[in-house]
Amino acid sequence: GIQVEQSPPDLILQEGANSTLRCNFSDSVNNLQWFHQNPWGQLINLFYIPSGTKQNGRLSATTVATERYSLLYISSSQTTDSGVYFCAVGTSGSARQLTFGSGTQLTVLP
Amino acid sequence: NAGVMQNPRHLVRRRGQEARLRCSPMKGHSHVYWYRQLPEEGLKFMVYLQKENIIDESGMPKERFSAEFPKEGPSILRIQQVVRGDSAAYFCASSPQWLLHEQFFGPGTRLTVL
Numbered sequence: 001g002i003q004v005e006q007s008p009p010d011l012i013l014q015e016g017a018n019s020t021l022r023c024n025f026s027d028s029v030n031n032l033q034w035f036h037q038n039p040w041g042q043l044i045n046l047f048y049i050p051s052g053t054k055q056n057g058r059l060s061a062t063t064v065a066t067e068r069y070s071l072l073y074i075s076s077s078q079t080t081d082s083g084v085y086f087c088a089v090g091t092s093g094s095a096r097q098l099t100f101g102s103g104t105q106l107t108v109l110p
Numbered sequence: 111n112a113g114v115m116q117n118p119r120h121l122v123r124r125r126g127q128e129a130r131l132r133c134s135p136m137k138g139h140s141h142v143y144w145y146r147q148l149p150e151e152g153l154k155f156m157v158y159l160q161k162e163n164i165i166d167e168s169g170m171p172k173e174r175f176s177a178e179f180p181k182e183g184p185s186i187l188r189i190q191q192v193v194r195g196d197s198a199a200y201f202c203a204s205s206p207q208w209l210l211h212e213q214f215f216g217p218g219t220r221l222t223v224l
Contacts, residue, residue, distance in 0.1 A: 033212055041199060041218055048212035086153065096143065096205070097166060098213060100153040 002027045002091050006101035013077050013108050021072040021104045023087030031090030032063050033098065034072050038083045046072070046085075077108045112137065114204050114216035115184075122222045123192050131187040131219045135204030142185040143213060144177060147199040159185060192223045 003026040013019055023032075034046040047054050047061040049070065054061055058077075063070040074081055084105050088098040115134040123129050135142050144156040158166040159179040170177070174192075179185040189196055199220050203213040 031212075035215070041220070043201060043215040043218070045212060045214060088153070096141065096158050096213075097155045097168070098143075098145070098153075098203075099155070100145075102152050 002029070002089060002099050004087060004089055004099055004101035006085075006087055006104050008104060009102065010105045011107070013106070015077060015079060015108055015110050017077050017108075018073070018075045019077060019106070021074070021085050021087075021106075023070040023072070023089075023101055025068050025070075025087075025089050027068070027091055029065065029068075029089040030092050031096075031098070032070055033088045034061055034070070035086040035088065036081075036083050037086060037103070043086075074106075077106075079108045079110055082106055082108050114202055114214055116200075116202050116216035116219050118219060119217060120220050120222070122224060124224050125193055126191050129189040129192050129196070129221055131189075131200050131202075131221070133185040133187070133202030133204075133216060135185070135202075136214055139204035139206050139214075141205045141207065142179050143203040143205075144185075144187050145201045145203065145215075147201065147218075149198065153201065156187075189221075192221075194223045197221055197223045 005024045007022045032050045036044045049061045049063045051065045058075045060073045084103040086103045088100045147153045155169040157177045174190045176188045199218045201218045202216045205211045205213045
């Protein structure tokens, strides 16, 4: 099956800093989503982005499908951004079965 | 538009008991997915259902686990004779009928087996 690798595994930032999280995948995808799992364990949808670029406030994401990677940008980070960020992909053979990466644990310090 | 609803949010069972987890998809969504997050592991797909049909159960353990999505009512994930290794967070997601569409996740049910 498809392999999904996220980097870095851990990231500690000072409030106000910017960061870039990366998601590499081993095969063609037709579904890619970014999620934030907050400290209470809830999964929050951030982006549905199988290709292209999207922005939502301080967050933006870019997927370059031909090169098999996606980036999540967080600008002016806040303590509430802390948590785990997951990338999940679906392939043409099983678009409805999301395969998750192992996540990036983000800690934003005040 | 209410989001995906799961209940209970927390469930405690003793070894050997049955656990029933419920999921109500978002309004207008006809597809339901179950995922499991084991401690120290990532989120893993379990099963994909449409109304009255199991479409893909490739991620379901072969024994003790079953899922349904009846014509009326919520989707149910049932775990019989629970063991300590079943302790995990179980997430339900839903999506509309179109193939290429994002999945929206519920808040999860945290199952603890004593």
